[in-house]
Amino acid sequence: MRPFSPDFMFGVVPMLLPFLGVTLAVVVGTVLAGSLFGGLLAWIRMGRNTILRYVAEAYIYMIRCTPSIVMLFVVFYGLPKFCLEVFDTNINDYDKIVFVWITFILLFSAPISEVMRSAYESIDHGQYEAAVSIGLSPWQAFFHIVLPQATVTALPNFGNSVINLMKEGSLAYTIGLVDIIGKGQLIIAHHYGAYALETYLALAAIYLLLTLGVEKSFLYLEHTFSASEKIS
Numbered sequence: 001m002r003p004f005s006p007d008f009m010f011g012v013v014p015m016l017l018p019f020l021g022v023t024l025a026v027v028v029g030t031v032l033a034g035s036l037f038g039g040l041l042a043w044i045r046m047g048r049n050t051i052l053r054y055v056a057e058a059y060i061y062m063i064r065c066t067p068s069i070v071m072l073f074v075v076f077y078g079l080p081k082f083c084l085e086v087f088d089t090n091i092n093d094y095d096k097i098v099f100v101w102i103t104f105i106l107l108f109s110a111p112i113s114e115v116m117r118s119a120y121e122s123i124d125h126g127q128y129e130a131a132v133s134i135g136l137s138p139w140q141a142f143f144h145i146v147l148p149q150a151t152v153t154a155l156p157n158f159g160n161s162v163i164n165l166m167k168e169g170s171l172a173y174t175i176g177l178v179d180i181i182g183k184g185q186l187i188i189a190h191h192y193g194a195y196a197l198e199t200y201l202a203l204a205a206i207y208l209l210l211t212l213g214v215e216k217s218f219l220y221l222e223h224t225f226s227a228s229e230k231i232s
Contacts (some may be wrong), residue, residue, distance in 0.1 A: 002194060009198035012187060016202060022179040026097065026169045030104040031162060036114040037105060038112030045117055063110035068168045076175045108165050119154035120146065152225045154193065159218030163211055173200045180206060
């Protein structure tokens, strides 16, 4: 049996890091688009249109019950077939990151919509009414009174969702996207299965640092917004 090689574990890191940008692109793109979609879902769920509210609730329930890898395969294999048969459009040649984005935007939007909705509903509506009564427009009252407080409330759960997304995004290699996990798989295959443990430990260390970075960033944002709220 081959002995464990710490030198290979440290030596493989420089080969993995150039592909970190792909991993971060998946996370950033998903967070931006998924937050917008999640905000729309939260707005629909708090709206008065009963039909749209039921549709949004059914969508959120279905997405939250679907494993990430199942959704990834459904999008990757099913979406090109759907577009070809319905719109006569061939998207098989699209970059794989497009399918990864679509998958995780759908998956990320569901829990984020609940985070946004619960944060908004935790704010006393009387503050909004008082702001409007002294002359602020509804949009001004929302952006200056409600949104800052809701942001502080939402940040911890939002940060946890981003961390979960980053970890689930590692499944992208299963459809051939070469991010840091995909590169790790290629390195292992290049060595015919050898040095798998060393490679995975190096990947675990990178994800640990990424997770700590995200966690510290959201703690900083939470403290910053909390301090500004106290000053105001």
